[in-house]
Amino acid sequence: MISKSKIFIVMAALNEEKNISKTLSDLKKAGYRNIIVVDDGSKDRTYELAKAQNVHVLRHVILRGQGAALRTGIEYALSLGADIIVTFDADGQHRTGDLPAMLKPVIDGEVDVTLGSRFLKKTEVPFLRKVLLKGSVWTMYLFYGAKLTDAHNGFRAMSRKAAQKIKITADQMGHASQIVEEIHKKKIKFKEISVTILYTEETLVHGHGSFREALKILFRMIYDRIVR
Numbered sequence: 001m002i003s004k005s006k007i008f009i010v011m012a013a014l015n016e017e018k019n020i021s022k023t024l025s026d027l028k029k030a031g032y033r034n035i036i037v038v039d040d041g042s043k044d045r046t047y048e049l050a051k052a053q054n055v056h057v058l059r060h061v062i063l064r065g066q067g068a069a070l071r072t073g074i075e076y077a078l079s080l081g082a083d084i085i086v087t088f089d090a091d092g093q094h095r096t097g098d099l100p101a102m103l104k105p106v107i108d109g110e111v112d113v114t115l116g117s118r119f120l121k122k123t124e125v126p127f128l129r130k131v132l133l134k135g136s137v138w139t140m141y142l143f144y145g146a147k148l149t150d151a152h153n154g155f156r157a158m159s160r161k162a163a164q165k166i167k168i169t170a171d172q173m174g175h176a177s178q179i180v181e182e183i184h185k186k187k188i189k190f191k192e193i194s195v196t197i198l199y200t201e202e203t204l205v206h207g208h209g210s211f212r213e214a215l216k217i218l219f220r221m222i223y224d225r226i227v228r
Contacts, residue, residue: 002107006083008034010076012069013090017044023092024053030096036076037090038069046090056080067175071168078163085163087156094155098195102157105191112162112188115148115180116155116195139177146184148192152176155195162188 009032013020020037027035035055039047041063050057058072070087077085084106088094098116105111137151154176158166166182168175183190 002083004031005034006081007032007086007103008036008077008080008082008084009086009088010036010038010070010073011088011090012038012040012066012073013042013046013050014040014063014066014069015042015044016046016090017042017049019092020046020090021049021053023088023090024050024055026096027088028053028055030099032096032099034077034080034082036073038073040064040066040069065171065175066173067168067178068171070175074163074168078160082163083160085158085160087154089154093197093199095196095198098155098193102155102193102195105193106157106159110189111191112159113183113190114157114193115150115190116153117148117150117192118153118195118197119149120192120194143181146180148180150192151180153195153197
């Protein structure tokens with residue numbers, strides 16, 4: 001067994017003053033104390049509110065992007081001796097109650113990475129978001145041969161070994177596709193786990209499921225494939 005003292009939660013946060021306190025409080029109530037928040041150039045009180053929760057808080061002085069923020073957090077977690085690293089959204093979309101199921105296969109040594117999926121069981125997903133996500137699943141299969149049900153879920157758990165192997169170089173939202181590519185390319189054993197995503201009007205507006213973000217990621221994937 002791996003104690004919770006060796007499990008680190010990493011979250012990228014951008015202008016999350018409305019949600020960050022509750023998200024961190026819920027994690028701490030569940031016994032997760034090693035939490036790393038990377039404030040990615042927020043213009044509101046995200047940094048101050050996270051600091052008040054007595055967790056590790058790092059800060060990008062300027063906006064770098066979610067990929068860059070997660071890279072910073074993961075590297076810091078590894079430097080602190082993390083055995084398992086979880087990426088968790090700061091906006092309240094992910095449920096603390098899903099963490100045990102996400103962690104167990106990694107703790108048991110069954111796999112090195114678990115990827116959250118909102119499509120392994122019947123669930124309510126806004127129609128437009130569902131179309132975009134399913135399109136991403138097909139894109140990931142066509143480009144990398146990765147068979148997934150949910151390609152862009154930010155809820156992940158990874159062993160120390162996997163975290164050291166997965167190289168995130170995409171600063172923006174393209175990191176989600178890059179992580180899947182790294183898992184497939186480096187033959188890292190993974191498993192999808194059913195999780196529930198809590199949607200609000202705010203997360204739907206600010207999430208990376210917009211047509212513009214989806215197109216940017218697709219064009220970046222095509223560009224990367226051509227130049228390689």
